[in-house]
Amino acid sequence: MPVDSADIVDAFFERYRPKLTETAILLLTPNLKVLHHPKKHELIKANQTSGYAYLLVKGAARSYYLYNGTEINSWFAFENEMVGSLRNYNNLPSRETIELLEDSTLLSFNVNGIKPLMAENIEISNFINQVIGEYCLYLEDKLFYTHLRSARERYTALLAQEPNVFKRVPLTYIASFLGISRETLSRLRAK
Amino acid sequence: MPVDSADIVDAFFERYRPKLTETAILLLTPNLKVLHHPKKHELIKANQTSGYAYLLVKGAARSYYLYNGTEINSWFAFENEMVGSLRNYNNLPSRETIELLEDSTLLSFNVNGIKPLMAENIEISNFINQVIGEYCLYLEDKLFYTHLRSARERYTALLAQEPNVFKRVPLTYIASFLGISRETLSRLRAK
DNA sequence: ATGATTTTGTGACATAAATCAAATGGCCAA
DNA sequence: TTGGCCATTTGATTTATGTCACAAAATCAT
Numbered sequence: 001m002p003v004d005s006a007d008i009v010d011a012f013f014e015r016y017r018p019k020l021t022e023t024a025i026l027l028l029t030p031n032l033k034v035l036h037h038p039k040k041h042e043l044i045k046a047n048q049t050s051g052y053a054y055l056l057v058k059g060a061a062r063s064y065y066l067y068n069g070t071e072i073n074s075w076f077a078f079e080n081e082m083v084g085s086l087r088n089y090n091n092l093p094s095r096e097t098i099e100l101l102e103d104s105t106l107l108s109f110n111v112n113g114i115k116p117l118m119a120e121n122i123e124i125s126n127f128i129n130q131v132i133g134e135y136c137l138y139l140e141d142k143l144f145y146t147h148l149r150s151a152r153e154r155y156t157a158l159l160a161q162e163p164n165v166f167k168r169v170p171l172t173y174i175a176s177f178l179g180i181s182r183e184t185l186s187r188l189r190a191k
Numbered sequence: 192m193p194v195d196s197a198d199i200v201d202a203f204f205e206r207y208r209p210k211l212t213e214t215a216i217l218l219l220t221p222n223l224k225v226l227h228h229p230k231k232h233e234l235i236k237a238n239q240t241s242g243y244a245y246l247l248v249k250g251a252a253r254s255y256y257l258y259n260g261t262e263i264n265s266w267f268a269f270e271n272e273m274v275g276s277l278r279n280y281n282n283l284p285s286r287e288t289i290e291l292l293e294d295s296t297l298l299s300f301n302v303n304g305i306k307p308l309m310a311e312n313i314e315i316s317n318f319i320n321q322v323i324g325e326y327c328l329y330l331e332d333k334l335f336y337t338h339l340r341s342a343r344e345r346y347t348a349l350l351a352q353e354p355n356v357f358k359r360v361p362l363t364y365i366a367s368f369l370g371i372s373r374e375t376l377s378r379l380r381a382k
Numbered sequence: 383a384t385g386a387t388t389t390t391g392t393g394a395c396a397t398a399a400a401t402c403a404a405a406t407g408g409c410c411a412a
Numbered sequence: 413t414t415g416g417c418c419a420t421t422t423g424a425t426t427t428a429t430g431t432c433a434c435a436a437a438a439t440c441a442t
Contacts, residue, residue, distance in 0.1 A: 065335075072339060086331060090324070095335060122313065129320045136277060136323055139330040144256075144286060148263060148370050151429065171390065179339050181430055186391050342399065363419065372400055377421050 005034040008057050008107050012080065016127050024123040031113035035106045043106070044085050044098040051112045053084030059104025060168050063096045064176075073177040076101070076162075076169050082131055084109075089132075101169060151180045155188045196225040199248050199298050203271065207318050215314040222304035226297045234297070235276050235289040242303045244275030250295020251359050254287045255367075264368040267292070267353075267360050273322055275300075280323075292360060342371045346379045 009032060013020050020028070034057070037043070044050045046065055061083050064073045074096055077083045085094035089111060118125040145157055155178055158165060165174060175185040200223060204211050211219070225248070228234070235241045237256055252274050255264045265287055268274045276285035280302060309316040336348055346369055349356060356365060366376040 067339065074334070074338075086327060090328060119313070122310070122316070125313070125316060125320075129316075129323070132320070132324055132327055133281070136327040136330065137281060139327065139334065140277060143265070143330065143334060147265070148258065148367070170388095172388095176339065182390075183392085183431080184429055187429095190391075361419070373420075374401080374422085375399055378399095381421075 005032075005107075008034060008055075008105075012055050012107065013127075015080075016130055020123050020127060024121055024127070027117050027121055027124065028114065031110040033108045033110075035108055036104070037100055037106065038103050039100055041100045041104075042097055043083065043100065044088065044094050044096070046095060046097045047093050049091065049093050050085065050088050051110060053082060053089070053109045053111055055107040055109070056081050056083055057105040057107055059106070060101040061098055061104070062101055062169065062173055063098045064173070065096045071173075071176065073173045076165050076173070076177070078164055078168070082135075084111075086132070086135065146179070151178065151184055152188055154178045154180070155185065196223070196298075199225060199246075199296075203246050203298065204318075206271075207321055211314050211318060215312055215318070218308050218312055218315065219305065222301040224299045224301075226299055227295070228291055228297065229294050230291055232291045232295075233288055234274065234291065235279065235285050235287070237286060237288045238284050240282065240284050241276065241279050242301060244273060244280070244300045244302055246298040246300070247272050247274055248296040248298055250297070251292040252289055252295065253292055253360065253364060254289045255364070256287045262364075262367065264364045267356055267364070267368070269355055269359070273326075275302075277323070277326065337370070342369065342375055343379055345369050345371070346376065 009025070009029070013025070035054075043052070043054055043061065056077055056079060058079060061077045062073050063075050063077075063083070064071045066072070083098055085096065085098070088094050114124065114128070118128060146154060149157075158174075158178060165177075171185055171189075172182055175182045178185065180188075200216070200220070204216070226245075234243070234245055234252065247268055247270060249270060252268045253264050254266045254268075254274070255262045257263075274289055276287065276289070279285050305315065305319070309319060337345060340348075349365075349369060356368075362376055362380075363373050366373045369376065371379075
């Protein structure tokens with residue numbers, strides 16, 4: 001294990017304001033665990049209710065669901081991103097499967113252990129709500145930049161804003177994420 | 192004023208758990224105001240940062256933005272729905288204009304007054320986070336039921352899930368909400 | 383390495399939906 | 413009531429993107 005578990009926790013929490021104090025860290029720690037999983041491992045499965053969320057420390061993941069027998073990818077995530085199912089968090093079954101695209105290091109959050117802490121520790125509450133709030137803004141952006149835009153516009157926007165995706169994710173997955181066929185993506189790339 | 196301000200507040204807060212206690216209500220009250228505005232009034236304007244969110248007590252509203260000179264409608268809201276700009280809440284300018292579709296009665300929330308209360312009163316914090324959390328689930332649903340679906344599928348889904356929209360919103364607005372042209376919507380309706 | 387499987391690219395064709403162009407219908411104001 | 417302005421419908425045509433079929437390239441397992 002090249003990276004110390006505590007370092008991983010610290011690095012992530014730095015991003016969140018107000019910074020979590022020792023008290024909050026102490027409460028959270030028993031609910032955190034550093035994990036390693038190989039490519040293709042499924043963190044969360046469609047139609048199930050998982051009690052965990054994850055921070056991607058190293059690696060990549062995708063979220064997909066089946067529609068008319070084909071996989072539709074809804075997002076991709078990389079280092080320092082939180083992955084999980086918002087529906088799971090709200091005690092609903094996930095619609096999507098979250099699968100690792102590379103061998104990955106993860107920090108797992110035991111949601112069932114952490115949720116009760118929100119009532120007694122305002123920092124933890126703020127932390128979780130900030131994660132959800134950021135996700136909410138991301139969803140708004142995604143709708144805004146997708147709605148009524150052509151295949152080419154969506155493609156060039158993704159290329160500009162998230163070039164990593166094209167380096168680390170198979171084109172087949174990117175196509176359904178963009179809402180286009182594999183062939184169309186291939187032609188757009190050919191320019 | 193046919194409806195008492197306190198009744199309006201109570202009725203809305205009932206929806207949220209844990210129910211707000213007297214303490215929370217007392218803190219919130221100075222930041223609430225019942226308003227009446229005519230059709231076409233703009234609650235929030237594009238590219239500005241408003242300090243208010245609203246509960247639609249009676250009436251209807253739409254949110255739209257300009258794209259290539261034409262209005263794109265992003266949502267419609269009716270009785271008992273919260274309207275506002277998530278971007279405003281995060282101190283970013285709104286991308287959208289929120290306009291009343293009918294003469295309406297509103298309960299306004301002074302966000303700048305309420306936000307500081309979140310630190311001192313956990314109920315208020317939970318209340319706001321629940322509103323955001325529900326909006327987040329709504330956005331996920333909207334993406335899920337829109338992505339890679341045909342014009343007809345999106346149309347029939349809206350008709351099934353929100354028939355009110357077709358009774359109270361002009362078809363021109365509904366078309367851009369569905370991501371299709373007015374002509375196509377007309378043809379879909381003609382069956 | 384070698385062949386096998388999967389991923390990506392290319393061409394021909396089909397089709398959903400946009401666009402352009404009127405025509406019709408509703409609604410509001412004077 | 414009348415005219416005028418939107419909103420909606422209908423028709424003809426165009427266009428972007430999907431589908432099907434296969435070829436080429438890359439990746440994987442043995």
